[in-house]
Every structure is written in structure tokens, then in C-alpha cells.
Amino acid sequence: MPRPVLILFAHPSYEKSRVHRRLARAVRDLPGVTLHDLYEAYPDHDIDVKREQALLVAHEVVVFQHPFYWYSVPPLLKQWMDLVLEHGWAYGSHGHALRGKALQVAMTAGGRDMAYGPEGFNRHTFREFLLPVEATARLCGMTFNAPWVVSGTHAMTDAAIAEAADGYVALIRRLGEG
Amino acid sequence: MQGFLLSATVYLAAAVVAVPIAKRFGLGSVLGYLIAGVVIGPSVLGFVGAERQDVMHAAEFGVVMMLFVIGLELEPALLWRLRGALLGLGGLQVLGTTVAAGGIAMALGLPWSQALAVGLILALSSTAIVLQTLQEKGWMKTDAGQKSFAVLLFQDLAVIPILAVLPLLAVTPDLALAPAAADHASGASWAEHLPGWQRALVTLGAVALLVGVGRSLVPALFRVIARARLRETFTAAALLLVIGIAVLMQLVGLSPALGTFLGGVVLATSEFRHELESDIEPFKGLLLGLFFIAVGASIDFLLIGAQFLVVAGLVAGLLAVKALVLWLLARGARMSHDQGLLFALALAQGGEFCFVLLSFAEQNAVLPSAVGKLLVAAVALSMAATPLLLLFWERVIAPRATSEPGAEREMDTPEEEHAVIIVGFGDFGSSVGRLLNASGVETTVLELDSDRVEVLRRLGLRVYYGDGAREDVMRSAGAERAKLVILCLGDAEANLELARSIRKHFPQLTILARAAGRLAAYELIESGVTHVYRESIDSAMRLGVDALRLLGRRGHAAWRAAQHFRRRDEENMRRLAAVFRDRATHLSLAREAIADLEASMRADGVSGAASDDTAWDAESLRREFGG
Missing domain, CATH: 3.40.50.720 (NAD(P)-binding Rossmann-like Domain)
Incomplete structure (x- = not known):
């Protein structure tokens, strides 16, 4: 049973991106996938809450696709979380709208994998840095999948980017199949 | 006067009938005009007679205007970019065709001087027919279009030295001094009688004058005229400009077409470019049409009937030789296959200057009149054949060459x-x-x-x-x-x-x-x-935000209130636009919309946020978890 996938794509400078541009293009036209470009839809950060909630209701899998900025999500995605995940709708005793859906983070990081870990330069794993997102998913009754990360993008060849795009397509397909 | 009106009626009627029919069958306007000319000409209906030559001369002014308009569309920078094609392709085309056509003429038994004259004359193609057709089909910006244009421009330049050389080829040089024969090509030029270096000086001076005046004086003059806001005065001034340039060029013995082209290029960067272009356009179109009709009417079917095989052979030979030379050049210039063929077919005909040069050569005793007459017929027929050749390219060759990327890329040559x-x-x-x-x-x-x-x-x-x-x-x-x-x-x-x-x-x-x-x-x-x-809505909102802040509201709350207000107001406006003609409905709906908006905005006093803006609102959380 295919599950519709909503990709919330948050990139403040898409024009300058190398990796996300390729990732987004690779999955944009897959069947059952809605790629929602947040920075394109809300350049003034004036998020249409009702529209976003309707989109969430219509999909089973939610993907946050974004670069990893200051160990966190870009500001518009945080704004989206603040405004869209309303009490009484997404969580709270009457908030069940998202229950049973899945949340997947798909992000890129400039540093390499080995920089993220207890011994690494950044001291924590990606999963640890993403605790706020994981906790948000849990509060909304969503299953939180292990983050899918393309790391080391500062020094990435075109071939490696193409490979990452293939991996992303495979991930999205897998999520859609359930 | 009556004669003039009668002729005008015949010409206009022929055009009005023939052109739409030709277009209807996909033949293009040029062929329509040519057919109209044939029909009203001496061979069929015989409506037009002796004034044909005058009409032809008047109509050649259409070519002059066309080059002015083309000049307007060409920025000097683009012209500079075309310089390679202009000198290279243009020069080689004139040289190659002269040698090839001249050689064949010699093989057919003409003496070398006559053969050379024939070669030089036939090297020229028809600016009027080619550019008109290319523009009509929208092919001007293709690779072949740009290169055809460059070659035609070079040919226009080449007319001047050819005019100078032809008399030297005369059988009896004494007869060659008949400057009046060059009447409308080099014009009634007084500069012709000056010694060479003075003539060169005068020519340079005229060009400098044209560029200088075109840059400074003409725009200033047009500014004054534009201020008067009289459209016909502006049109008159535009016509005056073109005709004035043509006259000046004739005075110094330069080609008027070339002069107006230069004038156009000079004005291409001026602010009046688009206005000038659209004012000259209808005159250009009419005169060119007249010119094509005159060409059609000048085809001498009696002569063709008498020497059918000779004329047919000449036309076929002319088209074949020119096309072959052009095709070889296209190969050399690495044009794509289909564009190369378009280039070759487009320029394969003889040009309007051939008529001028042929009569000039006859008058200078360079060519015997029998040869001249045959060539005039052949050139006219080759011109008439051009729209058909291009139609053939469009229907047969172009569809098979869909994936030629070269042509595509040239399309977005960033002109202005x-x-x-x-x-x-x-x-x-x-x-x-x-x-x-x-x-x-x-x-x-x-x-x-x-x-x-x-x-x-x-x-x-x-x-x-x-x-x-x-x-x-x-x-x-x-x-x-x-x-x-x-x-x-x-x-x-x-x-x-x-x-x-x-x-x-x-x-x-x-x-x-x-x-x-x-x-x-x-x-x-x-x-x-x-x-x-x-x-004013955006500046009103910004002012409103500042007013709210001056009253003590927090910046972000005021900003969100304005965003909210603006969005709702915009929605209301679009909804009300459907009913605004109905005053009563509009009034009641508008009143409702305003009340709604105000209710939704009613701030809760403490946070200053709109009441239906639940962003960062902890009220419901307090209710659930506050105990």
C-alpha cells in the first residue's frame, strides 16, 4: 500500500546549493511525492497554517529536507514547526492529527561523518543534535526514523553528489512503499 | 493626376487581391506581389505600361527604408560581432560567384571582359526578397539568417566598386564616360567629377557628418518634436530623416541603402528607436510591395517564350552556381547541414542591383543588349523562384533536421x-x-x-x-x-x-x-x-506598523498584524472585484468584509497579537496543563 510522501524542503539559498539542488530534482517528479519548497512558498515567513495542516493530513510520511545550519534546522523550518504544529491539533489531549505518521530527516552537513561522534570535532552524533526534532515527532505521535545524512559536502565530487541523489531516491521510494 | 490615380488603383488592387491569396496558400507575401506584378504586367493583362520603370525607381526606395529599419534593430556591438561573417563570407561569396559565373560565361563564348562583368553582376543577391522573406518567416535570428544578412550587407558595399570597375571593361573605352547612366545607383553625384582623393575626403566627411548628426542633433530634434505630441509630425520627421540621408548619400556618390543603414545603426542606441521603427515600417512595407510588383511586371514573357530553353538554362544555371558557391562557404564556416542549405538557397537569386548594373553595363557598351535582356529575364525569374526555394526548404529540409542544436543556440543571440x-x-x-x-x-x-x-x-x-x-x-x-x-x-x-x-x-x-x-x-x-x-497598500502598511510601534506595540506583533491585515484585505479585494459594478451588493459585501477583518484582528490587549493568530500562543496550553 503506497504511502504519500510530503517533502518539506527548506533551503534559504537554493541558487547556491550544489547538493540539495540535485537531491530535490531527483525526487521532485516521483509518483506519490509532494515536494513543498518552503522558502519559495513563504519568502516573507508568513506561513499559511491551514494550508500546511491540510498538506500534512493528506500525506503519511513527512520528510524534512534541509541543510544542517548551526547544528539545527534553517529558521523557516523552525518557524513552520512553531506555527503549524498547534496545540490541540498536533499534540495535547485533543491533538491527534499526526498520530501514526512517520517523520524522516534528510539533511546535508559540510563536515564529515567522523566529526560527529563522542570522539569527533563536534562531540555529538547527528541524532543527538536532532533531539529537538525527535522529541517533537514523539510528542505528535509520529515515528521518528534514523536521520539520513549526506555529510562532507564541502569537498564533494559531482560523481559523489550523483550517488547521493540515487541514495535519496531509494530512501524516498522505500518510505513511500511503507 | 488621373493617370497617377489610375496606376495607383491598379497596383494597390493587384496587391490587395494577390497577397492574401498567396499567404492563404502559404507562399508568403513576396511571391504574392510578384504574381500580382506578372498579372497586371504587359505579358498578361497589360494594365501597366511605360510608367513601370519609374515605379521601379520609386519602389527601390523601399529597399532603402528596409535597411534603415534593419539598422535600427542592429546595435553597433552586434554589427561588430558580425564583422567576420561580413568580410569573410561576403567577400568570398562575391569573389567565388564572380569567378564561377564568369568562367561559365567565358566557356559559353563571351569575351573575358564581358564574362567578368556578368560574373560581378550576378554575384549580387536580392536584399529585398531575402530579408523580407526571412523576416516574415522569423528566420532572421537563425544562424543562416544572420549570415545571409552579413553577406547581403557586404554585397551592398560591393556595388560601389563594381560601378567603378564596369566602365573599364567597355569594348570601346571612349563610350565608358557616361556618368548619367548611373543615375539612381550612384545618383546625380557632383562628387563624381572631383579627383579621387577629394572624392574620398567628401565621402568620409559625409559618413562622419551622418554619424555625428545622428548621434547628437537628430535625437535633440526628435525630442522637440516629441514634446509637441503630434504623431504625424513625428512620422513626417522620420520620413524626412530617411530621405535626407538618402539624398546626402547620392550627392557624394554612396549607396543610399548603405547610408540609411548606417543612419539606422547610429540611431539604434537612441531613445527613439522603437518609435522610429514603427513609423517607417508601413512605408517600407508598401514600397517594397510596389518594388516586387514592378519586378513581376518586368518579366518579359515574349522574350522568354522566344528563347525558352536559353532562359530556363540561364535561370537553372544561375541558381545552381550561386547555391553551390554558398553551400561550400557554409561548409567552410561549419554551419549545420540544414542551416547551410537555407543559407545557400536563400541567396541563390540575382538581386535588384543586377537590373541597375545590367542597364548601366549596356549603356557603357560593356555588354551587348541581347545578352543584357536575357540576363534581366533570368534574374527576374530567379528572384521569383526564391520564395519557392525557401518554401521547399521549410517543408522538406527543415522538418528532417529537427535536432540540430546549432540553430537553436543562435536563436538567443542577445540582441536588445x-x-x-x-x-x-x-x-x-x-x-x-x-x-x-x-x-x-x-x-x-x-x-x-x-x-x-x-x-x-x-x-x-x-x-x-x-x-x-x-x-x-x-x-x-x-x-x-x-x-x-x-x-x-x-x-x-x-x-x-x-x-x-x-x-x-x-x-x-x-x-x-x-x-x-x-x-x-x-x-x-x-x-x-x-x-x-x-x-499605496505596502507603504500604508509600513506606516501603520510604525504607528503601532510608536503607540507601544512590540515590533514583531505589529509586523505580523500588518501581514495578516494585508493578506485578508487582498483576499477581500479579489472577492469584491467580481461584484463591484453592482453598487448595492458591493457596498453590503464590503461592509461585511471590513467588519470581519476588524473582528479577526481585535487585539487581545496584552500581547497585541491578532485574536485569530494563535502563533506562540500559550493560552490553550495553560488551560490544559496549568491546573
Whole structure:
């Protein structure tokens, strides 16, 4: 049973991106996938809450696709979380709208994998840095999948980017199949 | 007078009947005019007679005007880029064809001097037919179109030395001194009697005068005329300019076509470019049509009937030799297969200058009259064949060469053809335009206030004088190829008229329109414009935010309130636009909308946020978890 996938794509400078541009293009036209470009839809950060909630209701899998900025999500995605995940709708005793859906983070990081870990330069794993997102998913009754990360993008060849795009397509397909 | 009116009636009627029929069958206007000429000519109906030659001379002025318009469309920079094709391809084409055609003429038994004259004359192609057809088909910007243009331009230059050389080839040199014979090609030139170096000086002086006056004096003059806002005066001035240049060029013995072309190039960077172009355009079209009719009428079917095989052989040979030379050049220039063939077929005919040069050669005793007559017939038929050859290319060759990328790429040669046209460049328009320019988007700007145009040009902005309400001006500003048109006229009525006219004539253009206020916005929406911008709403909102902050509201709360208000107000406006003609309904709905909006905005006093804005609102959390 295919599950519709909503990709919330948050990139403040898409024009300058190398990796996300390729990732987004690779999955944009897959069947059952809605790629929602947040920075394109809300350049003034004036998020249409009702529209976003309707989109969430219509999909089973939610993907946050974004670069990893200051160990966190870009500001518009945080704004989206603040405004869209309303009490009484997404969580709270009457908030069940998202229950049973899945949340997947798909992000890129400039540093390499080995920089993220207890011994690494950044001291924590990606999963640890993403605790706020994981906790948000849990509060909304969503299953939180292990983050899918393309790391080391500062020094990435075109071939490696193409490979990452293939991996992303495979991930999205897998999520859609359930 | 009666004779003139009668002739005019015959010519116009022939054109009016034949051209639509030819177009209907996909043959193009040039063939239509030619057929009309044949039909009214001495061979068929015999409606036109002795005045044919005069008509031909008058009509050649159409070619002069055409080159002026082409010059206007060519920026000096583009001309500079074409220099390689112009000298290389053009030079080799004239040389190659002269040698090939001359050689064949010698093989057929003409003495070398006559053969050389024939070769030189037949090397020329028809600027009028080729450019008119290429423009009509929209092929000017293809690779073949650009290169054909370059070659034709070189040929126009070559006419002058050919005129000088021909008399030297005379059988009896004494007869060669008959300058009057060159009447309309080099004109009644007084400079002809000057010694060589003086003539060169005069020529250079005339060109310098043309460029100098064209750069400074002409725009100043047009500014004064534009200020008077009399359209026909402007048209008269445009005609005066073209004819004046032609006369000046004739005086110094240069080709008028070349002179007006140069004049056009000089004015291509001026603000009057689009307006001039659309004023000259109809005259150019009519005169060119007349010229084609005259060519059709001049085909001597009696001669062709008498020497059918000879003429047929000449036409076929002429087309084949020229096409072959051109095709070899195209190969050498690495043009793609289909573009190379288009280039070869387009320029394979003899040109209008052949008629001039042939009669000149006859009068100078360079060529015997029998040869001249045959060649005139052959050239005229080859011209008539050109639209058919191009039709053949379009129907047979082009469809098979779909994936030739070369032609595609040449299409977007960045001439001054921009994706955005801005009409009205006051405070509003210029703010929009400057934002776009600063973001790297080139715009074509039309403004009707010639004083303002002058000031803006001094500031270094590319602004053209022109009335956007005129469909032809919009067309020459590139409306057929543009993506967006931005209407920023201060006069709401004029802006609306313009929007309607653009929706009608250029339905593919996306319109973004400034609206003076709510009513103007309603009318624009009603006429089908979706991108409507009330000119004061954004600054009103910003002022409102500052007022709220001065009253003690937090900045972000005030900002969100304004965002909210603006969005709702915009929605209401679009809803009310559907009913605004019905006063009563509109009034009651508007009252309702205002009340709704105010209710939804009613701030809760403490946070200052709108009551239906639950963002960062902890009220419900307090209720659930506060105990």
C-alpha cells in the first residue's frame, strides 16, 4: 500500500546549493511525492497554517529536507514547526492529527561523518543534535526514523553528489512503499 | 493626376487581391506581389505600361527604408560581432560567384571582359526578397539568417566598386564616360567629377557628418518634436530623416541603402528607436510591395517564350552556381547541414542591383543588349523562384533536421530583445526597473514624456521614447517575444486601456499592473489581469506598523498584524472585484468584509497579537496543563 510522501524542503539559498539542488530534482517528479519548497512558498515567513495542516493530513510520511545550519534546522523550518504544529491539533489531549505518521530527516552537513561522534570535532552524533526534532515527532505521535545524512559536502565530487541523489531516491521510494 | 490615380488603383488592387491569396496558400507575401506584378504586367493583362520603370525607381526606395529599419534593430556591438561573417563570407561569396559565373560565361563564348562583368553582376543577391522573406518567416535570428544578412550587407558595399570597375571593361573605352547612366545607383553625384582623393575626403566627411548628426542633433530634434505630441509630425520627421540621408548619400556618390543603414545603426542606441521603427515600417512595407510588383511586371514573357530553353538554362544555371558557391562557404564556416542549405538557397537569386548594373553595363557598351535582356529575364525569374526555394526548404529540409542544436543556440543571440517591457517610468516604474536591473534582469523601458526620457538617459538608464498604447510600438519593443510586461503609468485610465490592448494583441504576455487604488484594481482584475498591485497598500502598511510601534506595540506583533491585515484585505479585494459594478451588493459585501477583518484582528490587549493568530500562543496550553 503506497504511502504519500510530503517533502518539506527548506533551503534559504537554493541558487547556491550544489547538493540539495540535485537531491530535490531527483525526487521532485516521483509518483506519490509532494515536494513543498518552503522558502519559495513563504519568502516573507508568513506561513499559511491551514494550508500546511491540510498538506500534512493528506500525506503519511513527512520528510524534512534541509541543510544542517548551526547544528539545527534553517529558521523557516523552525518557524513552520512553531506555527503549524498547534496545540490541540498536533499534540495535547485533543491533538491527534499526526498520530501514526512517520517523520524522516534528510539533511546535508559540510563536515564529515567522523566529526560527529563522542570522539569527533563536534562531540555529538547527528541524532543527538536532532533531539529537538525527535522529541517533537514523539510528542505528535509520529515515528521518528534514523536521520539520513549526506555529510562532507564541502569537498564533494559531482560523481559523489550523483550517488547521493540515487541514495535519496531509494530512501524516498522505500518510505513511500511503507 | 488621373493617370497617377489610375496606376495607383491598379497596383494597390493587384496587391490587395494577390497577397492574401498567396499567404492563404502559404507562399508568403513576396511571391504574392510578384504574381500580382506578372498579372497586371504587359505579358498578361497589360494594365501597366511605360510608367513601370519609374515605379521601379520609386519602389527601390523601399529597399532603402528596409535597411534603415534593419539598422535600427542592429546595435553597433552586434554589427561588430558580425564583422567576420561580413568580410569573410561576403567577400568570398562575391569573389567565388564572380569567378564561377564568369568562367561559365567565358566557356559559353563571351569575351573575358564581358564574362567578368556578368560574373560581378550576378554575384549580387536580392536584399529585398531575402530579408523580407526571412523576416516574415522569423528566420532572421537563425544562424543562416544572420549570415545571409552579413553577406547581403557586404554585397551592398560591393556595388560601389563594381560601378567603378564596369566602365573599364567597355569594348570601346571612349563610350565608358557616361556618368548619367548611373543615375539612381550612384545618383546625380557632383562628387563624381572631383579627383579621387577629394572624392574620398567628401565621402568620409559625409559618413562622419551622418554619424555625428545622428548621434547628437537628430535625437535633440526628435525630442522637440516629441514634446509637441503630434504623431504625424513625428512620422513626417522620420520620413524626412530617411530621405535626407538618402539624398546626402547620392550627392557624394554612396549607396543610399548603405547610408540609411548606417543612419539606422547610429540611431539604434537612441531613445527613439522603437518609435522610429514603427513609423517607417508601413512605408517600407508598401514600397517594397510596389518594388516586387514592378519586378513581376518586368518579366518579359515574349522574350522568354522566344528563347525558352536559353532562359530556363540561364535561370537553372544561375541558381545552381550561386547555391553551390554558398553551400561550400557554409561548409567552410561549419554551419549545420540544414542551416547551410537555407543559407545557400536563400541567396541563390540575382538581386535588384543586377537590373541597375545590367542597364548601366549596356549603356557603357560593356555588354551587348541581347545578352543584357536575357540576363534581366533570368534574374527576374530567379528572384521569383526564391520564395519557392525557401518554401521547399521549410517543408522538406527543415522538418528532417529537427535536432540540430546549432540553430537553436543562435536563436538567443542577445540582441536588445529583453524578456521584460516596462511601460511608464515615473517614480513607480523606475523603482521596479531599478530593482530588476540591479538583479541582473535587462528591461526595455517605454516612456512618453520625452523630457523625462532625456533626464533618465543622462542618468545612464536605457529608456526609449514611445507610446506603449500603440500596438506597433509594443511590437517593435519586442512584445511578441517578451515574457512580462509591467504597466506603471500614473494615469489609471491609460494603464487600463493599455492592459486591455495588450491582452488583445499579445495574449501570451503576462501583465503586471500598477493600480492607483481599489477601483482601478477592480477594473484591472475585471479585464483579466491577475497580477495587480495597489500602489499605496505596502507603504500604508509600513506606516501603520510604525504607528503601532510608536503607540507601544512590540515590533514583531505589529509586523505580523500588518501581514495578516494585508493578506485578508487582498483576499477581500479579489472577492469584491467580481461584484463591484453592482453598487448595492458591493457596498453590503464590503461592509461585511471590513467588519470581519476588524473582528479577526481585535487585539487581545496584552500581547497585541491578532485574536485569530494563535502563533506562540500559550493560552490553550495553560488551560490544559496549568491546573
